[in-house]
Amino acid sequence: MTSASTLPDDIEALKAMPRERDAQLERMQNVVDSQKAAIATGKAEIEHLKLLIAKLRRMQFGRKSEKLDHQIEQLELRLEELEADEGATPVEIPKTPRTAPEQVQRKPLPEHLPREIQTHLPESYQTCTECGAQMKQLGEDVSEQLEYVPASFRVIRHVRPRFACSCCEHIAQAAAPSRPIERGMAGPGLLAHVPVSKFADHLPLYRQSVMYAREGVELDRSLLAKWVGHSAALLQPLVNALRLHVMAATKLHADDTPVPVLAPGAGKTTTGRLWVYVRDDRASGDMTPPAVWFIYTPDRKGIHPQEHLESFSGTLQADAYGGYQAIYETGRVAEAACWAHARRQFYELHAARPNALNTEALSRIGALYKVEENIRGKPPDERRAYRQQHARQLLDQLHAWLTTALETLSRKSDTSRAILYALNRWDALTRYCEDGCLEIDNQPVERALRGVAIGRRNYLFAGADSGGERAAAIYSLIGTAKLNNVEPEAYLRFVLARVADHPINRIGDLAPWAVAAQLPART
Numbered sequence: 001m002t003s004a005s006t007l008p009d010d011i012e013a014l015k016a017m018p019r020e021r022d023a024q025l026e027r028m029q030n031v032v033d034s035q036k037a038a039i040a041t042g043k044a045e046i047e048h049l050k051l052l053i054a055k056l057r058r059m060q061f062g063r064k065s066e067k068l069d070h071q072i073e074q075l076e077l078r079l080e081e082l083e084a085d086e087g088a089t090p091v092e093i094p095k096t097p098r099t100a101p102e103q104v105q106r107k108p109l110p111e112h113l114p115r116e117i118q119t120h121l122p123e124s125y126q127t128c129t130e131c132g133a134q135m136k137q138l139g140e141d142v143s144e145q146l147e148y149v150p151a152s153f154r155v156i157r158h159v160r161p162r163f164a165c166s167c168c169e170h171i172a173q174a175a176a177p178s179r180p181i182e183r184g185m186a187g188p189g190l191l192a193h194v195p196v197s198k199f200a201d202h203l204p205l206y207r208q209s210v211m212y213a214r215e216g217v218e219l220d221r222s223l224l225a226k227w228v229g230h231s232a233a234l235l236q237p238l239v240n241a242l243r244l245h246v247m248a249a250t251k252l253h254a255d256d257t258p259v260p261v262l263a264p265g266a267g268k269t270t271t272g273r274l275w276v277y278v279r280d281d282r283a284s285g286d287m288t289p290p291a292v293w294f295i296y297t298p299d300r301k302g303i304h305p306q307e308h309l310e311s312f313s314g315t316l317q318a319d320a321y322g323g324y325q326a327i328y329e330t331g332r333v334a335e336a337a338c339w340a341h342a343r344r345q346f347y348e349l350h351a352a353r354p355n356a357l358n359t360e361a362l363s364r365i366g367a368l369y370k371v372e373e374n375i376r377g378k379p380p381d382e383r384r385a386y387r388q389q390h391a392r393q394l395l396d397q398l399h400a401w402l403t404t405a406l407e408t409l410s411r412k413s414d415t416s417r418a419i420l421y422a423l424n425r426w427d428a429l430t431r432y433c434e435d436g437c438l439e440i441d442n443q444p445v446e447r448a449l450r451g452v453a454i455g456r457r458n459y460l461f462a463g464a465d466s467g468g469e470r471a472a473a474i475y476s477l478i479g480t481a482k483l484n485n486v487e488p489e490a491y492l493r494f495v496l497a498r499v500a501d502h503p504i505n506r507i508g509d510l511a512p513w514a515v516a517a518q519l520p521a522r523t
Contacts, residue, residue, distance in 0.1 A: 109144050153217050156187060180496045181230045191231050192492035194224050199474045200488050202454050231492075232470040234499050237507045239293070239473045242480055245511070246293040249279040250314035251336075251437055253445040256300065256321070257452055259468055272468045273300045274452060274475070275308060278444045280483060284437045285379045289513035292448045292479035296468035302326060309333065315435065317442050320425060336435075337428035338442035339365060345418035357405060357415060364398045372440050380436030387433045395430050399423070448479050477512075484512040487522045494519055 125135055162173045180188050197203045203211075205224045212219045246252070254277050260269040275297065280290035297304045302323025309316070309327055317336040318324055327333045346361040371391045375383045402419050409416045422429060432438040452475065481491040495510050502510060509515075 109146055115144075153190075153212075153215060178501050180234060180500055181227070184227075184230070186227055188496035189493045191227055191496050192489050195228050195231055195474045196478065196489040196492060198228070199471065200451065200478050202451075228474075229466075229470060231496060232473045234496065235473060235477060235492075237504055238495065238499065238510055239476050241507050241511060242291050242476050243293045243295075245289070245291050245508075246277050246279045247309075247312050249281070249288075249312075251279075251281065252309075252312060252314065252316050253278040253280070253439075253442050254305065254309075254316055254318040254324075255442060255445040255449060256305075257449050259296070259452075259471070261298070261465060261468055270298070271300075272296060272298050272465065273304070274449075274468065274472055275305060276445055276448050276475075277308065278448050280444045281437065283376050283439060284383060285377055286437075289511070290480070290483040291511075292476060292483060294472035294475040294479070296465070296472040298465050298468075315431070315438060317439060317445075319442065320421070334431065335428040336431045336438050337425045339368060339429060340441035340443060340446070342422045342425070342429060345421050349414055349418060358418075360401075361418070364394070364401065367394050368398075368440060383436035384434065385436075387436070391433050395433060399426060451475070451479070481512045482522060484516055485522050486512045486516050487520050490519045491515070 127133065128135055158177055160174050160176065162171055164171050180186070180191050194205070194208060197208055198205060205221045205228070208224060209219055209221045254275070256273045256275045259272045259274050261272040262269055273296070275295050276292060278290070278292045279288075281288055282290060295308060300323070302321075302325075305321075305323050306326055313332045315334045315336050316324065316327065317338060319338060319341050324335070328335045343362065343365045346358045346365070350358040350362060368391055371387065371394070375386045378386075402423055406416060406419045406423070409419075432440050477492065477495075478488045481488040491512055494515060499507075499510060
């Protein structure tokens with residue numbers, strides 16, 4: 001405190017003292033504000049790092065899933081062990097009939113399975129061992145047992161007799177039957193089995209080679225690889241036809257996924273991409289056959305989807321990848337965003353650190369999905385009207401709530417990023433509400449990529465860019481067969497037995513939906 005004796009007598013000097021003190025207070029306040037800002041930034045960074053660490057731990061020790069997969073798997077494993085213990089316990093036949101069943105009623109064995117009849121006769125069934133009289137059959141007891149016979153090979157021997165005329169020496173002989181691979185020893189069934197085992201059942205070729213060796217058939221991995229290459233080349237015209245069918249749609253689902261590719265001579269891997277485009281309008285009541293088209297590229301440059309979609313006009317439902325922006329700018333393709341991606345931003349936060357805000361966000365987005373449950377498979381006009389009545393209000397309320405919540409948060413926080421992801425794409429996220437043909441999310445393409453992700457963990461990488469291209473071709477045919485409820489291996493066997501001699505201008509006759517009636521349904 002300043003005493004009166006120390007104050008200057010000059011009036012101007014007295015006036016300057018409060019100004020100097022205010023300036024000093026302002027400087028001190030600036031220092032405090034900067035320290036507070038630094039502390040807030042540090043807290044935001046700490047929360048971000050905690051979130052990142054939690055996310056990486058989930059990626060390291062478990063699948064990136066929005067379901068409680070780990071807990072479910074543990075419960076299923078426990079159930080499996082209990083059932084195995086039950087099966088290992090000796091069965092005691094009760095002395096008295098049970099009054100109530102103790103387990104779920106066993107389903108009858110499928111009628112389509114082949115039956116091998118084994119008749120068990122008593123040692124003496126013609127004459128009675130007691131009195132010597134002739135025995136007669138009273139009936140029989142029949143029980144069935146399910147058995148597994150390992151996959152077996154068979155050799156098809158093609159015999160073509162030659163006939164000669166005794167007068168003019170004319171020789172007649174049937175033409176050699178067509179083979180998928182000229183002078184190749186593999187039949188269409190084996191040629192179909194190898195790629196389906198790799199790309200649908202996720203068994204690398206070297207594992208298949210070991211399995212075949214156990215059956216006494218030595219098939220080197222390199223030979224299997226050549227068969228896959230020959231098959232992919234034979235099937236390429238059919239893949240091209242699938243592409244034309246997919247691109248003729250007015251709505252497409254698109255995405256891409258990384259594929260490690262072995263760099264020649266370097267012993268390292270580069271990252272290629274598998275792009276996938278799905279045509280599936282069944283959810284909006286359109287019964288046009290669904291199809292999926294995969295294509296491989298050595299990198300993720302935006303020029304690739306621009307080339308893939310050069311002939312497409314309509315609505316593209318995809319993620320926020322910047323490479324699609326040039327396509328939207330042409331004006332012939334409209335953007336529809338994916339609510340599953342927007343939801344995932346909040347789910348990652350909720351999984352790491354649940355709070356009232358991200359819980360509320362998940363609840364509001366969940367309400368949008370409940371609306372969709374009531375209109376799946378309905379015509380577009382009915383879907384649009386229902387969404388306008390039930391979803392539009394929810395969307396408007398969600399937008400207002402997100403905008404208000406954003407004002408209370410630091411723009412550097414992870415929650416702000418999740419909110420901005422949705423707000424910055426709001427027009428694309430809500431376009432589905434105006435068009436009954438569109439979906440709320442990009443799940444059709446997510447399902448198409450699921451098999452690729454599983455296979456990638458098993459066979460690790462493609463051997464070269466050409467291997468990625470072959471994988472794309474086989475994935476296209478397997479994925480389209482599944483979408484049309486056709487068993488993939490039966491389909492490829494059917495096609496490989498015919499495609500070599502099939503007219504190229506009628507290749508569409510071999511599409512999965514065109515031959516589905518002749519093949520077993522997918523189980």
